[in-house]
Amino acid sequence: MKSTPLKSKLHPRNRHNEGYDLDYLSIQVPTLKPYIVLTPNGTKSIDFSDNKAVKTLNQALLQAYYNVDFWDIPEHNLCPPIPGRVDYIHYLADLLANDNQGVIPQGRQVKVLDIGTGANIIYPLLASHEYNWSVTGSDINPSAVKLAKQIVQFNNRKITVKLQKQSQHIFQGVINAKELFHITLCNPPFHASEQQAAQSSERKWKNLGKAPKSALNFGGQHNELWCEGGEAQFICTMIDESALFAEQCMWFTSLVSKKENLATLQAQLKTHPVAEVKIIEMAQGQKVSRFIAWSYFDQQTRQEISKQFTQPEIS
Numbered sequence: 001m002k003s004t005p006l007k008s009k010l011h012p013r014n015r016h017n018e019g020y021d022l023d024y025l026s027i028q029v030p031t032l033k034p035y036i037v038l039t040p041n042g043t044k045s046i047d048f049s050d051n052k053a054v055k056t057l058n059q060a061l062l063q064a065y066y067n068v069d070f071w072d073i074p075e076h077n078l079c080p081p082i083p084g085r086v087d088y089i090h091y092l093a094d095l096l097a098n099d100n101q102g103v104i105p106q107g108r109q110v111k112v113l114d115i116g117t118g119a120n121i122i123y124p125l126l127a128s129h130e131y132n133w134s135v136t137g138s139d140i141n142p143s144a145v146k147l148a149k150q151i152v153q154f155n156n157r158k159i160t161v162k163l164q165k166q167s168q169h170i171f172q173g174v175i176n177a178k179e180l181f182h183i184t185l186c187n188p189p190f191h192a193s194e195q196q197a198a199q200s201s202e203r204k205w206k207n208l209g210k211a212p213k214s215a216l217n218f219g220g221q222h223n224e225l226w227c228e229g230g231e232a233q234f235i236c237t238m239i240d241e242s243a244l245f246a247e248q249c250m251w252f253t254s255l256v257s258k259k260e261n262l263a264t265l266q267a268q269l270k271t272h273p274v275a276e277v278k279i280i281e282m283a284q285g286q287k288v289s290r291f292i293a294w295s296y297f298d299q300q301t302r303q304e305i306s307k308q309f310t311q312p313e314i315s
Contacts, residue, residue: 009283009284010083010087010283010284011086011087011090011091011282013090013093013130014083014086014087014090015065015086016061016065016082016083016086020057020061022036022044022045022046023044024064025057025060025061025064026060028060028063028064029056029059029060029063029064031056031059031060032046032056032057032059032060035047035050035052035053035056035057051075051079054079055072055073055079058071058079058080058081058082059071059072061082062082062125066125066126066129066130067129067155068125068129068151068155069154069155070151070154070155071120071125071151071155072151073119073120073147074119074147077118077119077120077144077147078118078119078120079120080118080120080122082122082126083284084282084284084289085122085123085126085187086126086130087282087284088123088185088187088255088282088291089123089126089127089130089131089185090130091280091282091291092112092127092183092185092253093105093130093131095183095251095253095278095280095293096110096182096183096251096306099250099299099302099303099305099306100303100306100309101303103309104131105131105182105306105309106131106132106133107131107132107133107309108132108133108134108158109134109308109309110131110133110134110182110183110309111133111134111136111180111181111182112124112127112133112134112135112136112181112182112183112184112185113135113136113137113138113174113175113181113183113184113185113249114127114135114136114137114138114184114185114186115138115170115171115174115184115185115186115188115238115254116138116139116140116186116187116188116189117137117138117139117144117148117161118139118141118144118148119141119143119144119147119148120148120151121137121148121151121152121159121161123135123137123185123187124136124137124152124157124159124161125151125155125157125159128157128158128159134158135159135160136159136160136161136162136174136181137159137160137161137162138161138162138163138164138174139161139162139163139164140163140164140165140167142163145161145162145163148161149161162174169241170237170238170241171184171238171241171242171244171245172241172244175245175248175249179248180248180249181248181249181250182249182250182251182305183249183250183251183252183253184249184251184252184253184254185253185254185255185291186235186238186253186254186255187254187255188231188234188235188238188254188255189230189231189234231256231257231258231261232258232261232264232265235254235256235261235265235268235292236264236265236268238252238254239252239265239268239269239272239294240268240272242272242294242296243272243273243296246272246273246296247296250295250297250302250305250306251293251294251295251302252293252294252295253291253292253293253294254291254292255289255290255291256279256290256291256292257289259290262279262290262292265292266292269294272296273296274294274295274296275295275296275297275298276294276295276298276299277292277293277294278292278293278294279291279292279293280292280293
């Protein structure tokens with residue numbers, strides 16, 4: 001039987017370029033087997049409208065490919081698709097390589113900050129496995145931070161999780177005075193309201209040819225899916241705050257789900273002394289996603305900073 005194809009143009013280093021090998025995954029993680037179904041064309045798949053099936057698939061992928069033996073989140077929290085999330089990590093690695101003579105920097109000398117890491121703490125788990133980076137995740141939700149810390153502890157990962165106590169801020173209260181990061185990442189809440197998030201969920205149900213079971217059955221809640229002003233306002237706030245930490249981070253980045261927001265973000269960046277801006281596209285099947293990256297350092301300075309990547313680690 002064939003396994004589920006992703007129909008993707010994922011990053012060349014993405015472990016999921018050939019789709020989901022459900023036979024292999026069900027052997028590695030037997031709890032996945034009951035959720036495997038046959039599609040009308042004889043292809044093995046899972047029911048992506050079933051929250052438990054999607055979460056179990058994630059658990060299997062994380063265990064089989066990323067050495068994550070324990071990963072569990074409440075039903076109301078966002079359940080992220082692994083292939084797309086790890087794609088972002090690989091493109092960030094390429095961005096750092098551009099300033100490092102084409103060599104991807106690996107090891108704990110590379111300091112990474114994940115804004116809005118969530119209870120699933122997915123980006124730090126993937127980045128720490130794929131490149132052994134030193135990752136810090138931050139979130140404004142105390143419950144999410146508690147759950148993320150439990151996942152980190154159970155898997156014995158050297159990941160730091162911080163509670164952002166000032167909900168109106170992004171970097172302030174997270175980046176300490178003497179702290180330095182090479183790159184930040186963020187998957188911002190892209191809806192401006194709960195109503196918009198619910199409408200998006202309904203469209204997903206229609207695409208699956210099913211009636212909605214609940215407005216937000218795909219998972220996700222406030223701070224994960226929506227915020228005042230949506231993703232454009234969130235990233236504009238991020239841009240403004242980044243200026244306060246211009247000398248403490250080599251690259252700031254954020255996913256941008258809506259292409260029409262790029263003009264607003266680029267205009268906002270022009271109000272700050274940014275040295276370089278990049279828009280990097282990531283193709284995933286029919287969908288094209290992207291992230292925006294900006295740096296207050298010119299490339300020559302970034303290359304000087306990158307020389308530390310080759311220095312011995314201090315344990």
